[in-house]
Amino acid sequence: MVYFFMKSGDNGMTSKITAKSAKEELFMKCDLVQELNFLVARMRSLGSTRANHALKPLGLKVRSYSVLSLACSDITPTQRDLAEFLALDPSQIVPLVDGLETSGLVSRIPDPSDRRSKVIVATAAGRKLYAQARKITRQNEDETLEALTPQERLQLRDLLSRVALADAE
Amino acid sequence: MVYFFMKSGDNGMTSKITAKSAKEELFMKCDLVQELNFLVARMRSLGSTRANHALKPLGLKVRSYSVLSLACSDITPTQRDLAEFLALDPSQIVPLVDGLETSGLVSRIPDPSDRRSKVIVATAAGRKLYAQARKITRQNEDETLEALTPQERLQLRDLLSRVALADAE
């Protein structure tokens, strides 16, 4: 426990290297590493910054990319739908759609069957950009899942989606 | 595709219900649901608010709980270690530890082998509270993973940790 405090006959440098890898080893065995919330939080922190960086050349971030993806689907989602799917507050959707609309990637179409809500659909330019962005995210995800076999990747996606979408059924 | 725009001979009400479940069905099949980043982002959004709520009676949030957990482990982490483990900026650790220290749950101990860094260790009160908090998070995680069998839960944790900790080896 006080292993790192020992300063016997060493010059201090080598002991710190061993201390570092020793800490990492202990870290891999600590309680927190078994907790879902921690793993997911760490993964999304690393993953989103990484994905944001990868999407930057297209002028997209993970959020706007997600909205664009849903706008390209055949869901024809309203802004409320987007909020539910993405687990965001409806007020967060507004500036997201604003940005995409200003860039000419999506359009707000008043829903004829309910004039309160607006359906978000991608423009031709939006679909074109999405096709490019999809390639990037696919590549990015492959790199992220490098440690897993193809089967394990499918398994992970399956398990994750069953948990993450459990309440959105 | 324009399914939801049809307003034939219905009163509008029943068609919206079917439209809703139809959208959910489409949602489960759309591209985004297969993407790791989306699943993880959604899961952590729902999971952290849920966990924060569960930990509230103890005066903890997921973040402070995570720091407390590591402070209770035998890692004897410095604040930089905490930042790396939790994938946070070092400057974010400061107010986190401040809060726990003010509450008497952890202590900053100057590292004798490197007087720049401070080791964060839990106090007796901190360990006591962590024991309670751990029960809550365990219970909470069980509920979250309700849709999975015990084996699948192990599998998910294994796959997740291999991906999430790939670069922290």
Place this chain on the structure above:
DNA sequence: ATAAACCATTGACTTTCTCAAGGATTAAAG
């Protein structure tokens, strides 16, 4: 001995989150 790198901390700044409220519209109740 000097220069370079590192740790914790601060501060400024941006982004994201969380709520509450409002106008327009639709659903429910009488």
Place this chain on the structure above:
DNA sequence: CTTTAATCCTTGAGAAAGTCAATGGTTTAT
């Protein structure tokens, strides 16, 4: 049919979280 209640989008305010550069004290590298 009229009133009431609920819903959708939007706005705005305030809290929380993320990002980045700079500093004092300390340690490593040259």
